[in-house]
Every structure is written in C-alpha cells, then in structure tokens.
Amino acid sequence: MSALLSIRDLTVHYRTRRGPIPAVDRFSLEIREGDSVGLVGESGCGKSTVALAIMRYLGTNGRVAGGQILFRGRDIATLSPRALRDYRGGEVAMVYQEPTSALNPSMTAGQQLAETFRDSDPRSVRATVREALAEVQIGDPERVAAAYPHQLSGGQQQRVVIAMALLSRPKLLVLDEPTTSLDATIEAGIIDLVGVLQRRHGMAVLYVSHNLGLIRQTCRRLVVMYAGQAIETGDTERLLVRPRHPYTAGLLACLPRPNSHKQRNPLHPIVGQLPPPHALPPACRFAPRCAFASPGRCDTLAPSLVESDAGSVRCIRATEIDLSIPPPSPEEPNYPTTNDVVIAARGVRKTFALPIRGFAELFRRRRLTANDGVDIVARHGETVAVVGESGSGKTTLARLIAGLDTASTGEIVVLGEDVARTPVADRRAALRSTLQMVFQDPNDTLNPSHSVARQISRAIRKLGSPTLTASARRAEVARLLSLVRLPPDVASRLPDQLSGGQRQRVSIARALAGSPQVLLADEPASALDVSVQAAVIDLLLDVQRRAGTTLVYISHDLAMVRYLADRVYVMYRGRVVESGPVGALFAPPYHPYTEALLSAIPSVDGPSDQRIVLSPAGQAPGRGCPFAPRCPRRTGEICDTTPPPVQCPEGDHMFSCHLTPDDLGRRQAMPSREGR
Amino acid sequence: MVLAVLKRLGLLAATMLVVSLVVFLLLEATPSSVAIKVIGPYTTAEQQQLWLEQNGYLRPVGERYVEWLGRFLTGDFGESIRFKAPVAEVLWPRLWNTAILGLTALAVIAPCSILLGVIAGIREGSPADRSISVASIVTTSLPEFASAVFLAGVFVFWLAWLPGTSSMAEGWDWRQLVLPVAVLVLYDLGYVARMTRASMVEVMATAYVRTAVLKGLSRARVITHHALRNALITPFTVLTLHINWLLSGVIVVEAFFAYKGFGALLLEASLNQDIYLIEACTMVAVLVAVATQALADIGYRLLNPRLRGT
Numbered sequence: 006m007s008a009l010l011s012i013r014d015l016t017v018h019y020r021t022r023r024g025p026i027p028a029v030d031r032f033s034l035e036i037r038e039g040d041s042v043g044l045v046g047e048s049g050c051g052k053s054t055v056a057l058a059i060m061r062y063l064g065t066n067g068r069v070a071g072g073q074i075l076f077r078g079r080d081i082a083t084l085s086p087r088a089l090r091d092y093r094g095g096e097v098a099m100v101y102q103e104p105t106s107a108l109n110p111s112m113t114a115g116q117q118l119a120e121t122f123r124d125s126d127p128r129s130v131r132a133t134v135r136e137a138l139a140e141v142q143i144g145d146p147e148r149v150a151a152a153y154p155h156q157l158s159g160g161q162q163q164r165v166v167i168a169m170a171l172l173s174r175p176k177l178l179v180l181d182e183p184t185t186s187l188d189a190t191i192e193a194g195i196i197d198l199v200g201v202l203q204r205r206h207g208m209a210v211l212y213v214s215h216n217l218g219l220i221r222q223t224c225r226r227l228v229v230m231y232a233g234q235a236i237e238t239g240d241t242e243r244l245l246v247r248p249r250h251p252y253t254a255g256l257l258a259c260l261p262r263p264n265s266h267k268q269r270n271p272l273h274p275i276v277g278q279l280p281p282p283h284a285l286p287p288a289c290r291f292a293p294r295c296a297f298a299s300p301g302r303c304d305t306l307a308p309s310l311v312e313s314d315a316g317s318v319r320c321i322r323a324t325e326i327d328l329s330i331p332p333p334s335p336e337e338p339n340y341p342t343t344n345d346v347v348i349a350a351r352g353v354r355k356t357f358a359l360p361i362r363g364f365a366e367l368f369r370r371r372r373l374t375a376n377d378g379v380d381i382v383a384r385h386g387e388t389v390a391v392v393g394e395s396g397s398g399k400t401t402l403a404r405l406i407a408g409l410d411t412a413s414t415g416e417i418v419v420l421g422e423d424v425a426r427t428p429v430a431d432r433r434a435a436l437r438s439t440l441q442m443v444f445q446d447p448n449d450t451l452n453p454s455h456s457v458a459r460q461i462s463r464a465i466r467k468l469g470s471p472t473l474t475a476s477a478r479r480a481e482v483a484r485l486l487s488l489v490r491l492p493p494d495v496a497s498r499l500p501d502q503l504s505g506g507q508r509q510r511v512s513i514a515r516a517l518a519g520s521p522q523v524l525l526a527d528e529p530a531s532a533l534d535v536s537v538q539a540a541v542i543d544l545l546l547d548v549q550r551r552a553g554t555t556l557v558y559i560s561h562d563l564a565m566v567r568y569l570a571d572r573v574y575v576m577y578r579g580r581v582v583e584s585g586p587v588g589a590l591f592a593p594p595y596h597p598y599t600e601a602l603l604s605a606i607p608s609v610d611g612p613s614d615q616r617i618v619l620s621p622a623g624q625a626p627g628r629g630c631p632f633a634p635r636c637p638r639r640t641g642e643i644c645d646t647t648p649p650p651v652q653c654p655e656g657d658h659m660f661s662c663h664l665t666p667d668d669l670g671r672r673q674a675m676p677s678r679e680g681r
Numbered sequence: 682m683v684l685a686v687l688k689r690l691g692l693l694a695a696t697m698l699v700v701s702l703v704v705f706l707l708l709e710a711t712p713s714s715v716a717i718k719v720i721g722p723y724t725t726a727e728q729q730q731l732w733l734e735q736n737g738y739l740r741p742v743g744e745r746y747v748e749w750l751g752r753f754l755t756g757d758f759g760e761s762i763r764f765k766a767p768v769a770e771v772l773w774p775r776l777w778n779t780a781i782l783g784l785t786a787l788a789v790i791a792p793c794s795i796l797l798g799v800i801a802g803i804r805e806g807s808p809a810d811r812s813i814s815v816a817s818i819v820t821t822s823l824p825e826f827a828s829a830v831f832l833a834g835v836f837v838f839w840l841a842w843l844p845g846t847s848s849m850a851e852g853w854d855w856r857q858l859v860l861p862v863a864v865l866v867l868y869d870l871g872y873v874a875r876m877t878r879a880s881m882v883e884v885m886a887t888a889y890v891r892t893a894v895l896k897g898l899s900r901a902r903v904i905t906h907h908a909l910r911n912a913l914i915t916p917f918t919v920l921t922l923h924i925n926w927l928l929s930g931v932i933v934v935e936a937f938f939a940y941k942g943f944g945a946l947l948l949e950a951s952l953n954q955d956i957y958l959i960e961a962c963t964m965v966a967v968l969v970a971v972a973t974q975a976l977a978d979i980g981y982r983l984l985n986p987r988l989r990g991t
Contacts, residue, residue: 062891065804092897099895101892103888106889108892109911110911111984111985121897153987155986166892
C-alpha cells in the first residue's frame with residue numbers, strides 16, 4: 006500500500022513574546038490508505054499541533070519551520086487557496102475535542118451540514134443531510150437536523166460533527182480527543198461508530214488522545230510523543246505489552262489495571278512534569294523525569310529515533326534496561342479504618358424548579374428530581390465512590406452533603422448532626438472544617454488574582470487556626486504545600502503560573518487546611534492528564550493513609566473507582582440502583598446498568614470486544630424501573646410498570662432489579678449477546 | 682418567547698411606576714416649595730396659600746399623586762412657567778428635533794462602526810486593525826465640546842462652508858444639521874467600532890469558526906455565515922442602548938450649536954426651576970431609557986437561539 010499522508014521531519018514553531026518556541030521537532034509519520042494510527046502523549050506534547058498542521062491550520066502565530074507534509078505525494082504547503090479548500094473539505098476531515106464549541110450556536114445542525122456541499126436543489130440536500138445523520142446512528146434525523154446545537158446532548162453533537170466530517174467522504178479522518186468530554190457509555194458508542202464507518206468507507210484514521218485504553222481499541226499503530234518529539238512507535242499490541250521507552254512504560258504504569266487495587270498495587274505516577282518548550286533539557290528531553298536515566302550519558306547525548314522491526318524508539322539505553330519489572334513500592338499500603346459512621350444519608354430527595362415555559366407553568370412549576378430517595382453511608386477512613394453518567398445526580402448529592410445546596414427532604418447525618426437543611430454558611434465552624442470538598446476543575450476553583458500562599462492562609466484562618474501569627478501561618482502554608490508534594494516556592498505564585506496538576510494539588514492543600522475528617526472529591530482528576538491523574542489520586546490516598554480521612558469520591562471513571570474504592574454506589578437518574586463492596590460490585594451478578602458501565606471501560610489489557618452500547622438517555626422513565634427504557638436485559642412489561650424490588654445477594658451488596666441475582670448471574674456469565 | 686416579551690413589558694411598566702413615584706415625591710411632596718417655584722419667591726405667604734388652595738395642593742399626598750399620574754397618562758403635563766404654554770406643546774416638537782438629530786447620527790454610526798469593527802476584527806493585529814483601533818481610541822477620548830470647537834473652527838471660521846449655529850431660525854436647513862451630527866458620530870463611532878472589533882476577534886478565535894474553515898468553506902462564507910451572525914449580537918445591544926444616549930444625552934452638542942432639541946430643553950428647564958417641565962422631561966427620558974433597554978433585551982434573545990426558549 007502506498008502512503009496516503011506522509012509527514013517528513015515536521016518542525017512547527019509558535020511565535021510568542023519570548024521568541025519562537027518549538028512545539029513540534031522533526032516529527033515524521035506515515036499513514037497508509039485505510040490505516041488507523043494513534044498519537045499519544047501528555048497535554049502540551051505537540052500532538053494537537055501535528056493534527057492541525059495536517060489540516061494546514063496553525064493560526065496566526067504558528068509556522069512550519071521545517072519539513073513537509075505530503076498528501077498523496079503532494080506537498081500541502083504548496084496548495085493554492087482553492088485547492089486547500091478542496092483538500093480540507095474533501096480529502097481530510099477533522100473531529101474535535103469539544104463538540105459543544107465546535108458547532109455554531111446560531112445555526113441548526115441541518116444548516117451546518119447542508120452548507121458543505123454545493124448542490125443547489127434543496128430537496129436533494131435535505132435528503133443527503135438526513136442520510137448523513139442516519140449513518141452516524143442518530144435515531145430521529147429530522148428532529149436533529151432542525152435542532153440548534155444547544156438542544157442536543159454531547160453525544161449527539163459529536164455525531165453531528167462526525168456526520169459533517171464524513172459528508173465529503175474524506176480519505177483521512179483526524180480525531181482530536183473526540184470523546185474526552187463525554188460520558189463513558191456515550192464514548193463507547195462514538196468509538197464503535199468510528200470503527201464501523203472506517204471499515205465501511207475504507208478511510209484512514211488518525212486518533213489523537215491521551216487515553217491509552219481508547220487508542221488500543223481503535224488503532225493498529227501508535228506513535229508516542231513527548232515534548233514535541235516522537236519517542237516511540239510500533240504496533241499497538243506490542244507497544245502496550247512490551248514498551249521500550251521508559252516514558253511509554255511510565256504512562257502505562259499510571260493506569261489502574263482491572264485486577265489491581267490500592268491495597269496491593271499502588272499507581273506509579275511519572276515524577277515531575279513536561280518541560281516547558283522554551284526550557285527543554287539539552288539531550289534526552291525525558292531524562293530529568295526518567296527513573297532509568299544514567300548520569301553523564303542521558304544528559305549529554307541526544308538520542309535519535311532508532312528504527313527496528315518492532316518499531317522505533319528514542320532512547321540510548323533502550324536495549325540495556327528492563328521495563329517489565331515494576332519499581333518496588335516504598336511501603337506496604339495500610340489504610341486505617343474503623344466502623345464509626347461518619348456520613349449517613351437517608352432518603353435524600355432534591356428537586357429543582359425548571360425555568361417557566363408557557364402560561365400554565367406560571368402557576369405549576371415543573372420540577373426536576375435530581376436526587377430521589379438516596380441512602381448512603383461512609384465510615385471512618387473508608388473510600389466511598391459514587392458513580393454514574395452525567396445527570397445521574399451524583400454531583401447534586403455531593404453538594405447536598407457539603408451544604409452548597411439543601412435537601413428537599415431526607416436526612417444527612419455528618420458526625421452525628423443532621424445537616425440536610427443547613428447550608429454551609431450556617432454550619433458550625435468545626436463541622437465546616439471537618440468536611441471539605443475538592444472540585445473537578447482546578448482552573449475555576451482558585452482565585453486567579455491571589456497568590457497560592459494567600460489562598461491557603463485564608464483557608465487556614467477560616468478552617469484551621471484563626472489565631473496563628475503571620476509567621477506560624479507561613480510555616481503552616483509550607484507544611485501543607487509539602488504535604489501535597491509541591492515545592493515551597495509555589496507559595497508566591499499565581500494560579501496562572503502553575504500547571505493543571507499543580508493547581509489541583511493547591512486546591513487539595515486548601516481543603517486540608519482544617520485537617521478534615523471527610524474529603525468530598527467531585528471528579529478531582531478527570532480534567533487532568535493520565536500521568537497527573539495518577540499523581541493526584543496517589544496524593545489523596547496518601548492523605549487518607551496518614552490521617553484516616555474518609556474519602557467520598559464522585560466519578561464516572563470506573564477503572565479508577567475499581568482501583569481505589571472500598572465501597573461503591575451506582576446512581577441512575579437520582580436513585581442508587583446498586584451498592585456494595587468493590588469486590589462484589591465488580592463481579593457478576595450486577596445490575597444491568599452497572600454491567601453496561603463496566604463494559605464501557607476502555608482498558609489497556611484483557612479482552613475488549615464485549616462492549617454494551619446503551620441508547621442515549623432521554624426517554625422519561627415510567628412508574629417502574631428508571632433504567633427500563635435503556636435496559637438491554639429488560640424482561641417485559643413489569644419493568645415499565647412496577648418499581649423493582651431491592652435484592653441482596655450477599656452481605657451489604659444490594660441492587661434493585663426485577664431479575665433475581667441467580668438469573669442475572671447466569672446471563673452475565675455468558676458472553677453478552679449485545680456485545681460486538 | 683411571547684411570555685418573555687410580556688414579562689419585559691410588565692417590568693417596563695413597573696419601573697415607570699416606581700420612577701413616577703420618586704419624581705412626584707421629590708418635586709411635589711412639599712406643596713410650599715411648588716408654590717414658590719410657580720408663582721415666584723417674592724410672593725407673600727397669603728398669596729402662596731391662596732394659590733395652593735386654588736390648585737388643590739392642600740389635599741392628601743396620595744390623592745394628589747393618583748390625580749397627577751392620571752393626568753400624565755393622558756399626556757397632560759401642566760403649564761410651563763418659562764414658556765407660558767402647555768408643557769406638551771413645548772416638549773413634543775423638541776423631542777422630535779432631537780430624534781431627527783439622533784437618528785441621523787445613528788444612521789451613520791451603525792453601518793460605519795460595524796464595518797470598521799469587522800474589518801479590524803477579522804485579522805487581529807493586522808495593519809488595518811491597528812489603524813482602526815488607534816483612530817477609535819483617539820476620537821472616543823476627545824470630549825464632545827472639544828471636537829465641537831475644533832470642527833466649528835475648521836468648517837465655520839476657516840473654510841466657512843457650514844453655519845456655526847443650528848437653531849433653524851429661518852426654517853429647516855440640512856446644512857445646519859451637519860456639524861452636530863458630525864460631533865456625535867465622531868464621539869460614538871470609535872466606541873461601537875471597538876466593541877464590534879472585540880466581539881469579532883473573539884468569534885474568529887472560536888472552535889466553530891475553525892470547524893467552518895476546516896470544512897473547506899470559502900473565507901467569505903465563513904465570515905458572513907459563521908462569524909458575523911454571532912459577532913453582531915454585542916454591537917446590536919450596544920447600539921440599541923445608545924439610542925437612549927442619542928435622545929436624551931446630547932445636551933452639550935445641542936447647547937453648543939444652539940439646536941432646539943430635547944437636551945437643550947432639559948437644561949433650560951433645570952436652570953429655570955420650571956417644575957412641570959422638569960417632571961415631564963424626566964418621565965420622557967426615563968421612558969426612553971427603559972424602552973430602549975427592553976428593546977435591547979428582546980433583540981438579544983431573538984438573535985441568540987440559546988435564549989429563545991426561556
């Protein structure tokens with residue numbers, strides 16, 4: 006097969022006030038017709054720049070400083086404006102990270118699809134649009150075509166973007182983190198869809214992602230990037246099983262494996278962080294973070310990409326080091342727990358009034374039930390995970406416990422006190438400092454104009470010791486920073502001058518100021534890179550080990566939950582559908598919803614061909630089981646009409662379903678008939 | 682949407698009611714001061730008492746307010762002291778004059794500022810962008826009276842092309858309108874152009890404009906169909922709010938060119954303590970402000986599909 010796209014020694018510079026900075030450095034890549042290639046690396050490594058360079062779209066400050074990109078042998082830098090438009094619309098198409106912002110908010114989906122072709126007959130245009138939407142498995146193309154982007158769900162928006170990209174039957178589809186902002190169950194659907202379309206149209210696909218599990222399912226070949234350079238390439242299976250570069254091995258060690266747990270196998274985050282492009286190490290760019298770096302060699306000799314049968318690798322010690330043995334863990338992890346109940350919520354219900362539409366609603370507001378009778382218990386020193394798709398009510402529950410909202414009915418007992426209807430401002434100071442929250446996006450939760458020291462000392466005054474002298478408070482800030490493994494000079498910096506991972510550590514340090522007994526963490530790592538994610542989780546667990554903190558971990562990342570949780574609550578549409586110890590919950594029999602969530606976990610090992618793709622949420626459930634409209638194991642009418650009974654297969658493992666544990670166990674032991 | 686419009690109109694009425702109460706209480710709550718303003722400070726206490734009695738000012742405040750409000754709603758604002766004529770007869774022609782001045786200015790400002798803003802915003806940092814941005818800052822920072830003096834110096838005294846006063850003493854003359862309009866345009870054009878530019882720059886950097894470019898659309902289509910549609914929301918709102926300023930805030934220009942408009946009337950009324958005229962002018966100015974605000978709000982909703990349903 007001939008090369009469809011070939012990138013030769015591509016160097017891209019961005020113009021900044023400090024002069025040009027290299028974002029991509031002599032990068033080469035070859036994509037053949039129908040091939041699927043993955044491009045992996047931390048954010049800032051240059052992978053998106055490569056994707057945009059392929060589209061010849063580097064903005065006003067980006068410039069190709071060397072090398073060339075050939076499409077079918079033609080240098081795309083030489084294309085005339087007219088030919089460039091045909092190339093972008095016709096030969097290569099792109100799918101973006103955030104479908105919400107990639108679609109024009111003031112045009113309907115149909116209009117945005119229709120404008121790509123120059124056919125003037127409106128009837129045939131409408132038919133083509135409908136076909137395109139049907140091809141990306143959108144159930145009601147007519148409605149979606151007439152809808153504005155904000156009226157569509159994230160998954161539907163991404164399907165529209167994909168439909169748009171495919172309209173002109175491109176030879177190459179570039180996907181830049183296409184599912185990062187989507188729920189796991191929706192992600193599974195999009196990934197499957199791209200696979201189907203790729204096979205049907207025989208196009209080549211370039212997948213840009215930091216999610217190795219995802220890449221594994223979709224790509225035949227991988228390129229790992231670090232600090233603007235390719236550092237390892239090879240076949241996906243080989244590269245994930247026997248990585249040859251220490252960085253690739255490090256990325257893999259950051260991921261929780263299916264049968265690992267915090268008690269047995271700690272995660273191994275890569276130490277340090279990506280060097281900024283204007284201060285790159287002189288020789289091997291990874292050397293300062295590398296556990297295998299040999300002084301005198303790795304910091305003086307710049308390694309080159311060495312080709313071999315198994316792919317290429319940029320490491321001078323590639324043949325001497327053995328990456329298969331994991332570094333020994335420093336200490337036997339020991340998590341002190343007792344049976345004291347720290348949080349007990351019973352029958353928590355929360356409804357929100359919806360905006361008024363129409364006259365009748367002036368008098369009878371419609372209400373959205375975000376929590377519908379939730380019971381949860383968390384004991385001292387325990388990690389309790391609450392999982393579910395977005396809209397399942399898990400964040401609402403966290404906000405109720407934290408007092409950012411108050412419950413409509415039900416009780417939430419925190420350390421012996423019912424606080425269900427006490428907003429955080431009215432809570433006792435001791436209770437406030439003992440229950441702290443870590444939020445999803447550290448960019449939004451730190452004040453951009455206050456230094457780190459100022460934000461942490463404020464928390465010390467408000468939550469810890471209000472009477473400390475200025476110097477004692479400074480010492481306390483330093484202690485908290487070292488607790489979250491940040492160097493002391495971070496104290497004087499502004500949030501803008503920190504990386505995402507560092508910011509999240511600062512917000513954890515702030516939460517720790519009052520020595521809390523309970524930490525509520527709402528997706529604390531989901532906005533972060535894999536390597537940083539591992540470090541943040543590791544830090545939270547470290548805090549828990551030392552202080553016996555109770556951790557309530559809200560997440561949709563089931564791989565991580567399986568790794569760190571002691572007990573898990575699975576929420577669906579405001580209700581807990583299954584709960585129990587992590588071991589029981591992650592083995593059959595499970596609730597059909599849990600089963601679907603589990604099957605959607607992209608993993609880097611183990612079989613990956615049994616995914617259950619759920620239809621998108623949306624249909625309002627009847628009076629019966631809330632999951633019935635989407636349930637692949639729906640038994641009959643009883644699911645729609647009767648609320649399912651709570652069943653208790655063993656211990657404190659329970660779920661609500663009309664099927665008995667034996668029934669479910671038998672069906673789930675067999676290969677799923679829905680799987681592909 | 683209909684509900685939103687009705688809600689906005691209800692809010693408008695409520696605002697007007699509150700303002701009317703404030704105006705009434707400030708100016709008419711103490712009857713003796715009204716008498717002094719109307720029949721003069723050199724009258725005796727008996728004369729004032731008699732006047733108050735004849736004009737019904739000795740009734741309770743509440744009753745007087747209701748009656749006052751009723752007269753206002755029917756367009757009867759009382760008698761102007763200075764002009765010795767019904768306030769309505771003085772007010773409406775003046776407002777009409779100002780409307781001509783303001784709308785002429787707006788007709789120049791709107792297309793020019795949007796065009797300049799879009800040209801500047803399409804390519805941030807281009808030579809066109811820099812020139813337009815600098816020129817906008819310079820013209821906007823020049824106060825109206827300074828540019829009025831400057832323009833009059835050039836076109837009236839040096840070149841002698843245009844008349845220096847715009848009182849329209851010998852009937853309507855478009856040449857007298859040129860300088861006041863020019864001053865207003867000079868002052869406001871840069872501001873709106875800069876708002877449009879900022880909005881355009883922001884939109885050009887969005888992911889959906891990138892999507893449109895990478896779909897292979899022509900540059901013209903990307904700008905007209907994707908960028909402009911979203912970038913015009915801000916200047917539309919700004920321009921609507923400027924109607925208010927053009928109708929009731931052009932006091933300096935009208936005074937400078939002796940133009941018989943609403944702003945000059947407001948000034949004259951205040952200087953002469955012409956109480957009924959002040960009341961009427963205030964209510965009209967507030968109505969203009971609140972109405973343009975409502976218009977801006979409703980327009981914003983119409984332009985932004987995300988707000989249409991709510």
